[in-house]
Amino acid sequence: MSKRITPFASRYCSTLDRLKEAIRRKSPGLLRRGVVLQHDNATPHSANLTQQWLQRYGWEILPHPAHSPDLAPSDFRLFGPLKCHLGGMAFETEDDLISELRNWFANLDVDFFRVGINSLLSRWQKCINLHGDYVEK
Known part of the structure; x- marks a missing residue:
């Protein structure tokens, strides 16, 4: 099937x-x-x-254990700062929102992404040490 x-x-x-x-x-x-x-x-x-x-x-x-948002760079590194940036803003159109998102991403320092990816190593090690259990931030 x-x-x-x-x-x-x-x-x-x-x-x-x-x-x-x-x-x-x-x-x-x-x-x-x-x-x-x-x-x-x-x-x-x-x-x-x-x-x-x-x-x-x-x-x-790269395998991803179930229920492990702390191992997804978007969850632990991206969405918090993005939420802070967009907090209190209102957009009249979807295009306005997309434009703001593009500007925000374009102005992020390359180290923002490097730090997020590099921190995965220690997070993965914690997950391995805990035999797949949830890893706190």
Whole structure:
């Protein structure tokens, strides 16, 4: 019995297509060396369509224990500062919001991302030491 393709998986694969193109433009050597992607266990990420996409391009997935938001860089490093930045703002249109988000991302220091990714090492080690249990921040 085959799983039906969800619109969320299809949209996620479109996002991966855009990511692949951005990597190709900005750092083509990375695609040749291989991409290691971390995403959580959300349905669009684990869907057959997504798994086929990842296999076709040879992208490796860094395993992600269930219920471990502290191991997802977006949860522990990105959303808090983004929430602070957007706090109290109101947007008249979706385009206004998108513009603000683009500006915010464009103005982040490259170390913002480096620190977030590098801190994964210690978080993963804690998770391993706790045999997969939740790792506090």
